[in-house]
Amino acid sequence: MAKVLYNEITVKKTVTMDGDPYLVLSNSIAKKDRQKASNNVRMKNLRSGNVIERTFHQSDVLEDAYLEKNTIKYLYTNRGESWFCALDNPKDRFSLPTDVVGNMPKFVVDNSEVEALLFEDTIMSVNIPIKVELKVKEAADAVKGNTSSGATKEAILVTGYTVQVPQFINVGDIVAVNTESGDYTERVEKA
Secondary structure, X not given: OOEEEHHHOOXXXXXXXXXXEEEEEEEEEEOOXXXXXXXXXXXXXXXXXXXXXXXXXXXOEEXXXXXXXXXXXXXXXXXXXXXXXXXXXXXXXXXXXXXXXXXXXXXOOOOEEXXXXXXXXXXXXXXXXXXXXXXXXXXXXXXXXXXXXXXXXXXXXXXXXXXXXXXXXXOOOEEEEEOOOOOEEEEEEOO
16 A cells, blocks of 8 residues: 655545545645644545544655546436446346435436446445536426526426526426536537
């Protein structure tokens, strides 16, 4: 295992601490008068999802967390259980808990390939793109006279996710949605 010094614990770095993998969300190295430098770090435990803050000093040494990326197939979600299978073997099915899957079912269509992040052969999280393109399944008609700039309406996407969209979006249109904020970003294709 590669050693990680206190000043190498930077944003997007994955490290192992107390047997768990952590993703560094933010860090700032500070040196106060006559004191040794320290690194104030905010990091997320990839196993539990908890975000913690820690201060590391020059004497602190962590280990690199070797995370493996693997493509798996998302099958469906039913009653809060999300089911997946191996790409090369559809019979090799397994479910993942909500804390590992996150909000992925809102933005990913059934039978799609997704990227899984593994640590010591255990799936820690499922990665989805920041922007996804989904078809509009249901949308109310635009209200006449209510076409002022910024007017929105509710639309239901093929995944069942409900999003606010501009008045000009219709059933069958393909729209782009930001998966981090859950907001509509643009119309990709007109029906």
